[in-house]
Amino acid sequence: MESQIGYERLFDPQDIFFSTTDLKGVIQNTNRTFDMLSRYSRDRLIGAAHNIIRHLDMPAGLFRLMWDDLQANRPVCAYVTNRAVDGLDYRVFATVVPLREGYLSVRIKPMDTATRTAAEDAYRRVRAKERQLASRAASRHQIGEYGAGELAGELRSLGYGSLQDMTLASLPREVASLVSAGVRVPAVAPEAMGPVARILNTVASIERDTNALVFELDEYMRLITTMESTHASVAGVQGRISRIGQLVSLESGAAARTKAQVLAERIAELAQAANTELSGLPNRLSTMHDAVTQLRFAVALMRLLTLMVGRFAHSILDGSEEDAVHSLTDLCEALESGFAGLTPVLRSVSTQVGQLDDSLRTVTSSLDRAARRLGQWVDVRGGGEAASGSAVVDEVAGLTAQGFPEVRSLAQLAAECRGLALHYDATATEQRLMEIRRSLAELR
Structure with a gap:
């Protein structure tokens, strides 16, 4: 259901x-909601350039950055304001993915x-600069390139290294909000039969699987962020x-030179082993963070496309969409492509979690053994409960007494990560996707 506030259509x-x-x-296909919000007829949209709905306040630099990602075969997301043919604006969160012979753009309500507000503020600043450049007779290409550079700088100020970084972070949030708002794959009557019912039941199963993955990945990210x-x-x-x-x-x-020296050498070896592993921890965590971020995005994209497949399958039953089978074919192509890349990323995350746990186990083991030898070294050097008379021995005794509780906490978090199963x-x-393909073939 749509509504209107001022010059904006909601x-x-x-x-x-x-x-x-x-x-x-060039637009090849649309659905009823696209047509209604844009107020263009389908005949007018099909065959038109997609910028037919472009709002003049949107910076050319955004579309340059989006196009660069798409040509690199990367999905891209952005907050976009469009303008309908009747002059009203409507805001969307757009997700664009490559297809074999073009692109699929899915739009949802930005929540x-x-x-979104931070992005729109950045857009306004960049667009103002683009207009200044245009006033000096710059070409469209020059304006797009310049705007892309300016917008990249704005995104960095918002904490995103690139539009791709913003894409990876924003889609999981927006899809989670969509699901929280109650958007689900439409249910089919238990007694329903035929290819459409099979598609709906199959995508409902996929939806349940991806929901479980989302919960587990949220836990991964919580633990990694804490570390x-x-x-x-x-x-x-x-x-x-x-x-x-x-x-x-x-x-x-x-008096105890030999024993103290032997202990000191062993302590140094164990300390070096622990320090080596700890030195690599920031890079290891950063790599894990990136892998989980990629995986969360991939799963969020699968959830979004699963919703679309379910809703278009249902539209065949209620007759609400034109050429729904054609649309389903495009959506299923994107869905299959996304799932094809999921297994390697899942395997990578699981491997990295195991390596992190192993690394921190090495650290805690090395430090535990070093601590035992430190106690012996302090005793040999005349330390203990009373002051030894040596500033060095007393300082070592004090540092040893502190222990290394921070590492033990990290190791516990890593073990929790490993305990999570994706x-x-x-x-x-793959069997479910084959079932959808078979059912689609019956509908053609």
Whole structure:
């Protein structure tokens, strides 16, 4: 259901819509919601350039950045304001994915208001600069390139290294909001039979699978973010380890020289092993964060496309869409392409989680063994409960007493990560996609 506030046309979260274009951006297909919001007839839209609905306040630089990602075969998302033929504006969150012979663009109601507002403020600043350049008789190509550079700078100020980074972060949030608003694959009557019922039941199963993955990935990200936030404490641990290594190598008493020296050498070896693993921790966590971010995006995209497939299958039953089978074919192509790339990323995340857990186990084991030998070293050097009379020994005793609780906390988080299972059955998904293909073939 749509409504209007001022010069803006609003729509509901349930009103998901899409279009497909060829490789040059010429519209090949639309759905009823697209037609209604744009107020163009389908005959007018089919064969027109997609910029027929472009709002003049949208920066050319955004579309340049989007096009660059698409030509690199990467999906891209953006907050976009369009203008209908009757002069009203409507805001969308657009997700564009490559197809074999063009592009599919799925639009939903944008619900992450804070991110959308920040993006729109950036757009206004960039568009003002583009207009200044246009006033100096710059070409459209020059304006697009210049705007792309300016918008890239604006995105960096918002914390995104690129439009692709914003894409990876924003789609999971927007799809989660869509699901929270109650948007689901339409249910089919239990007694329903035939190809449409099979498609609906199959995508409902896929929807349940991806929902489980979303929960698990959210937990992964929570644990990884918590570990990343402890980086400063890890640096403190490394500082204490290095200081202990320096101190124990400084002196060894004449009466116990041999034993102290042997202990000091072993402590240094264990400290070095722990420090080596801890030094690689930031890069390891960053790599894991990137992998989980990619995976969350891929799963969110699958959820969105699954919703679209379900809704178009249902439209065959209620007759609400023209040429719904053609639309389903395009949507299923995008769905299959997305699922094809899911297994390698899942495997990569699981491998990295295992490696992180192993690394932190090595650190805790090394530090536990070093701590035992440090206690022995302090005893040999005359330390213990009372002051030893040596500043070096007393400092080592104090550092040893602190222990390394920060590392133990990190190791526990890593073990929790490893304990999470990414429940995804690629074989079952392929069987479901085959069922959808068979059912589509019956409808053609």
